[in-house]
Amino acid sequence: MNRALNFNAGPAALPEWALKEAQNELLNFRNTGMSVMELSHRSKDYEAVHNEAQSLLRSLLSISDEYEILFLQGGASLQFSMIPMNLLQEGQTAYYTLTGSWAEKALQEAVKVGKAEIAVSSKENNYKNIPVLDATSIPSDAAYVHITSNNTIYGTQWKQFPTGLNVPLIADMSSDILCKPLNMEQFDMIYAGAQKNLGPSGVTVVIMKKELLERSSDSLPTMLNYNTHAKNNSLYNTPPTFGIYLLSLVLRWVTDQGGLEAIEKKNELKASLLYNEIDNSNGFYNGHAELDSRSTMNVTFTLNSEEATKSFLAQAKEAGFVGLNGHRSVGGCRASIYNAVPYENVERLAQFMSDFRKNY
Numbered sequence: 001m002n003r004a005l006n007f008n009a010g011p012a013a014l015p016e017w018a019l020k021e022a023q024n025e026l027l028n029f030r031n032t033g034m035s036v037m038e039l040s041h042r043s044k045d046y047e048a049v050h051n052e053a054q055s056l057l058r059s060l061l062s063i064s065d066e067y068e069i070l071f072l073q074g075g076a077s078l079q080f081s082m083i084p085m086n087l088l089q090e091g092q093t094a095y096y097t098l099t100g101s102w103a104e105k106a107l108q109e110a111v112k113v114g115k116a117e118i119a120v121s122s123k124e125n126n127y128k129n130i131p132v133l134d135a136t137s138i139p140s141d142a143a144y145v146h147i148t149s150n151n152t153i154y155g156t157q158w159k160q161f162p163t164g165l166n167v168p169l170i171a172d173m174s175s176d177i178l179c180k181p182l183n184m185e186q187f188d189m190i191y192a193g194a195q196k197n198l199g200p201s202g203v204t205v206v207i208m209k210k211e212l213l214e215r216s217s218d219s220l221p222t223m224l225n226y227n228t229h230a231k232n233n234s235l236y237n238t239p240p241t242f243g244i245y246l247l248s249l250v251l252r253w254v255t256d257q258g259g260l261e262a263i264e265k266k267n268e269l270k271a272s273l274l275y276n277e278i279d280n281s282n283g284f285y286n287g288h289a290e291l292d293s294r295s296t297m298n299v300t301f302t303l304n305s306e307e308a309t310k311s312f313l314a315q316a317k318e319a320g321f322v323g324l325n326g327h328r329s330v331g332g333c334r335a336s337i338y339n340a341v342p343y344e345n346v347e348r349l350a351q352f353m354s355d356f357r358k359n360y
C-alpha cells in the first residue's frame with residue numbers, strides 16, 4: 001500500500017513507525033489481552049503509558065520539576081479560555097501579540113474574561129512577519145504576555161523569543177512544539193494541541209510553572225481549573241487514553257531520531273528545499289512570509305494568478321499530493337512539513353514545483 005504524500009496542516013502526518021507500532025499492539029497491548037483503548041485509565045498498564053509520555057516530554061524539552069505537564073482536552077482552543085480564566089486576575093491586564101488568526105482567537109477569548117490588550121501586531125502587514133516585542137512596553141504588573149510561536153495559517157515563526165519581560169510568558173506552540181530545542185526557562189507556560197507535531201487530535205499538552213497554579217480561583221468550574229488536573233496527574237476524569245498512548249509513541253520516535261537537535265537539522269533541510277524553489281522561481285512562486293519570519297513548519301505561497309494557483313493545486317492533487325490548499329481564510333498554497341513529514345516527500349514536492357513552473 002502507498003502512503004499518501006501528506007502535507008495536511010492538522011490533523012497531519014504521523015511517523016509511520018508510531019502507526020505500525022500501534023497496529024502491532026492494537027489487539028493485545030503488552031500482553032494484557034486488550035487494546036490500550038480497552039484498559040482502565042486507573043490500571044497499572046495504562047499508568048505506565050501516561051507516565052512514559054510525561055517523562056519523555058520532560059527529557060526531550062529538559063523540563064525541570066518547577067513545571068507541571070498536563071494532558072487536557074478541548075484542544076488549544078480551550079486553552080484560549082482557560083488561560084485567562086485561571087491566570088488573569090481582577091485589576092490585571094494580559095498582553096497579546098497578534099501574529100495571525102490563532103493569536104486573534106486567543107485574544108478574543110481573553111477579552112471575554114478580563115482586561116486584555118494588544119502588545120504588538122503585524123496585522124497591517126497581513127501577518128507577513130513577526131513583529132518586535134519591546135519588553136519595556138509591558139508593565140511589570142501585567143498578568144502575562146501571550147505569543148503564538150508558529151503561525152500555522154500565515155507561515156511565520158518566532159526565531160528569537162521575547163526577552164527581558166518581568167511577567168510570565170505564555171506560548172501557543174500547537175504547530176511547532178518539538179520542531180527544535182527549546183529553552184523552557186524562557187517560558188512560564190506553553191501549550192499545544194497534539195494534532196500537528198505530537199500525535200492525534202484529542203490531547204492538548206500543557207506545560208506550566210507550578211507557581212502559576214496559585215492564581216486560579218476556587219470558584220472556577222472544576223474541569224476548567226488547572227489545579228484539578230495538576231493535583232490528579234491529569235487523571236481527574238477519563239483522559240484521552242489512546243491519544244496519550246500515540247503521543248508516547250511519537251515521543252519515542254522523536255527520541256530515536258536523535259532528539260530535538262537532529263529534528264531541527266532535518267526540519268531546516270526540508271524547509272530550505274521549498275524556500276529555495278520559491279526564491280529561485282523568478283517570482284513564479286511568491287512566499288507569503290518575510291524572509292526573517294519564515295516558518296520551518298508551514299510554507300505558504302501563491303502563484304501569480306488565481307488561474308495558475310488553481311492549476312497548480314489541481315495538478316498537485318492529480319500527482320498524489322494531499323493538503324496543499326492554503327487555509328480557507330487566506331487562499332493560495334500551504335505545505336505543512338511537520339516533524340513526521342519525510343524528507344523524501346518534501347523533495348518530491350520541490351521537484352513537482354520546479355517541473356510545474358517549467359511546464360506552465
Ligand SMILES: *Cc1c(COP(=O)(O)O)cnc(C)c1O
Binds near residue numbers: 175
Ligand atoms: C491548530 C491550532 C490551534 C487550534 O487547535 P485546536 O486543537 O483545534 O483547538 C491553535 N493554535 C495554533 C497555533 C494552531 O496551529
